[in-house]
Amino acid sequence: xxxxxxxxxxxxxxxxxxxxxxxxxxxxxxxxxxxxxxxxxxxxxxxxxxxxxxxxxxxxxxxxxxxxxxxxxxxxxxxxxxxxxxxxxxxxxxxxxxxxxxxxxxxxxxxxxxxxxxxxxxxxxxxxxxxxxxxxxxxxxxxxxxxxxxxxxxxxxxxxxxxxxxxxxxxxxxxxxxxxxxxxxxxxxxxxxxxxxxxxxxxxxxxxxxxxxxxxxxxxxxxxxxxxxxxxxxxxxxxxxxxxxxxxxxxxxxxxxxxxxxxxxxxxxxxxxxxxxxxxxxxxxxxxxxxxxxxxxxxxxxxxxxxxxxxxxxxxxxxxxxxxxxxxxxxxxxxxxxxxxxxxxxxxxxxxxxxxxxxxxxxxxxxxxxxxxxxxxxxxxxxxxxxxxxxxxxxxxxxxxxxxxxxxxxxxxxxxxxxxxxxxxxxxxxxxxxxxxxxxxxxxxxxxxxxxxxxxxxxxxxxxx
Amino acid sequence: xxxxxxxxxxxxxxxxxxxxxxxxxxxxxxxxxxxxxxxxxxxxxxxxxxxxxxxxxxxxxxxxxxxxxxxxxxxxxxxxxxxxxxxxxxxxxxxxxxxxxxxxxxxxxxxxxxxxxxxxxxxxxxxxxxxxxxxxxxxxxxxxxxxxxxxxxxxxxxxxxxxxxxxxxxxxxxxxxxxxxxxxxxxxxxxxxxxx
Numbered sequence: 069x070x071x072x073x074x075x076x077x078x079x080x081x082x083x084x085x086x087x088x089x090x091x092x093x094x095x096x097x098x099x100x101x102x103x104x105x106x107x108x109x110x111x112x113x114x115x116x117x118x119x120x121x122x123x124x125x126x127x128x129x130x131x132x133x134x135x136x137x138x139x140x141x142x143x144x145x146x147x148x149x150x151x152x153x154x155x156x157x158x159x160x161x162x163x164x165x166x167x168x169x170x171x172x173x174x175x176x177x178x179x180x181x182x183x184x185x186x187x188x189x190x191x192x193x194x195x196x197x198x199x200x201x202x203x204x205x206x207x208x209x210x211x212x213x214x215x216x217x218x219x220x221x222x223x224x225x226x227x228x229x230x231x232x233x234x235x236x237x238x239x240x241x242x243x244x245x246x247x248x249x250x251x252x253x254x255x256x257x258x259x260x261x262x263x264x265x266x267x268x269x270x271x272x273x274x275x276x277x278x279x280x281x282x283x284x285x286x287x288x289x290x291x292x293x294x295x296x297x298x299x300x301x302x303x304x305x306x307x308x309x310x311x312x313x314x315x316x317x318x319x320x321x322x323x324x325x326x327x328x329x330x331x332x333x334x335x336x337x338x339x340x341x342x343x344x345x346x347x348x349x350x351x352x353x354x355x356x357x358x359x360x361x362x363x364x365x366x367x368x369x370x371x372x373x374x375x376x377x378x379x380x381x382x383x384x385x386x387x388x389x390x391x392x393x394x395x396x397x398x399x400x401x402x403x404x405x406x407x408x409x410x411x412x413x414x415x416x417x418x419x420x421x422x423x424x425x426x427x428x429x430x431x432x433x434x435x436x437x438x439x440x441x442x443x444x445x446x447x448x449x450x451x452x453x454x455x456x457x458x459x460x461x462x463x464x465x466x467x468x469x470x471x472x473x474x475x476x477x478x479x480x481x482x483x484x485x486x487x488x489x490x491x492x493x494x495x496x497x498x499x500x501x502x503x504x505x506x507x508x509x510x511x512x513x514x515x516x517x518x519x520x521x522x523x524x525x526x527x528x529x530x531x532x533x
Numbered sequence: 534x535x536x537x538x539x540x541x542x543x544x545x546x547x548x549x550x551x552x553x554x555x556x557x558x559x560x561x562x563x564x565x566x567x568x569x570x571x572x573x574x575x576x577x578x579x580x581x582x583x584x585x586x587x588x589x590x591x592x593x594x595x596x597x598x599x600x601x602x603x604x605x606x607x608x609x610x611x612x613x614x615x616x617x618x619x620x621x622x623x624x625x626x627x628x629x630x631x632x633x634x635x636x637x638x639x640x641x642x643x644x645x646x647x648x649x650x651x652x653x654x655x656x657x658x659x660x661x662x663x664x665x666x667x668x669x670x671x672x673x674x675x676x677x678x679x680x681x682x683x684x685x686x687x688x689x690x691x692x693x694x695x696x697x698x699x700x701x702x703x704x705x706x707x708x709x710x711x712x713x714x715x716x717x718x719x720x721x722x723x724x725x726x727x728x729x
Contacts, residue, residue, distance in 0.1 A: 083717040094714070094717050096721075104563075107611075122729065147564050184726065185726050197609040211633050212636075214637075222707075318726075329722070383550075501556060506559070
């Protein structure tokens with residue numbers, strides 16, 4: 069019987085399998101950051117263990133770093149200690165680190181692909197749930213906890229059980245003005261936050277094939293928001309074109325050999341999935357969330373839903389609670405919801421293409437009075453490229469703040485936070501209660517919708533301008 | 534890891550679905566570099582409400598959390614497991630768990646017990662009617678028993694159960710296969726990237 073893309077990558081990494089035991093799966097790339105690694109390094113020290121493969125490990129500072137004044141010491145002493153701990157650990161264990169201020173620094177899921185370290189057919193892990201991003205290259209990539217970080221550091225493997233396979237097929241073409249972010253928000257709303265639990269999602273179909281690598285990364289990034297630890301897209305010419313010439317991509321005869329192997333990484337025609345969902349791209353419109361989990365979303369052109377319209381009592385109760393937290397009334401047109409803050413950035417939408425999309429909308433216009441707009445590039449390299457293209461000037465002229473690279477307001481570990489009751493339109497991935505700051509209210513949107521919203525101060529699609 | 538064999542204790546009903554790990558432990562608590570002290574951050578935002586279920590006197594000292602479906606979704610932060618354990622929980626019951634949370638829990642010896650949604654709701658009703666009720670979790674038998682009778686059987690794979698019963702550390706188990714790892718490494722494709 070045929071195998072899926074995920075099966076092929078999984079099978080190629082099984083070091084050992086035995087009846088009744090988890091497989092030992094080899095890890096090709098381990099990404100590290102300051103938040104989920106300190107206790108893992110402590111564990112190594114206590115057990116007198118080394119990092120088995122520092123040459124397959126790379127670290128960056130992203131989660132709690134400030135996005136202003138980065139050449140000064142971090143003001144928050146607790147954040148500073150955590151960043152300094154990462155630096156000490158990387159020095160002690162011989163791990164390459166891109167610290168704050170370094171030209172290679174950035175969000176862990178932006179720098180891996182940017183360096184060409186993320187390649188088709190690899191296994192990639194990180195102590196961060198958005199590791200699923202790297203699946204856009206046809207890699208098997210998933211988030212792990214700190215105990216597993218320690219396990220990978222010590223053994224370069226993880227005990228794993230083969231997950232179930234789920235296909236999300238997106239047929240047709242995305243209409244003009246509808247982006248990868250709208251697509252993934254619509255998928256999550258359809259299958260729910262638990263829809264992918266226990267599964268790897270493979271995204272397939274014409275609309276997926278037409279996406280750029282940036283768009284594919286946005287889709288795979290939010291797989292975890294649908295409950296799936298990993299999302300994957302089969303590599304193709306778009307993937308190869310993105311990789312060619314990157315610092316760690318294969319070159320010369322290796323490039324050809326690698327491409328030949330990568331072309332085999334597709335689901336066989338006779339392979340079967342445990343679960344299948346089909347979406348018609350041509351029906352989609354710009355999508356936003358109204359609630360406090362990423363499954364609580366709706367087309368921007370509609371209204372805040374009435375909790376009574378949910379048949380399932382659990383969903384109804386969740387909607388009631390969400391509307392109360394979000395300060396929204398059922399039946400309000402989503403276009404009437406006003407925001408205080410617009411955030412463009414994160415591992416979901418902090419890449420160059422995202423910044424271009426936001427800049428295209430806001431060029432020659434102004435951020436509405438009383439609205440603050442933060443543009444936080446996903447990496448220093450993205451920042452440099454955007455500056456080369458003059459995007460920073462477009463944003464500055466509109467009245468937006470141009471920041472340094474990091475996770476920033478996606479999770480509010482640094483000073484970029486919402487105040488209680490403040491509302492944002494955010495290109496990030498989670499609208500959980502308090503995610504962007506205690507009491508903050510988050511609407512997840514695409515970069516284009518974020519920029520249009522900044523101009524009007526209300527949730528707005530570019531076509532509404 | 535702390536071994537888990539049997540545990541008897543009182544339970545607390547958390548009647549909310551999609552309790553994500555940002556709620557279990559908000560990000561501001563993740564700046565610590567130690568493994569301890571996270572109990573103070575458990576459900577930090579919700580605990581500011583005196584009516585929140587964990588603040589109610591009848592549930593003080595409860596050690597089994599009985600939560601709505603999709604518990605532990607979102608972020609991979611293992612701090613969520615540490616916070617629950619350090620607060621005093623030994624097990625969490627839910628109809629569905631986030632994959633990464635469930636994995637993290639079994640690495641640390643916090644037992645995730647998955648039961649059908651109507652059964653979980655039934656348990657929550659029972660607990661609310663009598664918060665003093667005691668439950669016994671018997672991992673060997675895969676049973677959750679109520680002091681007044683009533684047994685729920687839950688599923689957990691043999692290997693994970695064995696590891697939890699013995700309190701075994703995964704790294705030690707994997708390192709028994711160090712030779713196999715070395716053999717695999719010798720055969721990896723030459724073009725695969727290195728960070729050095």
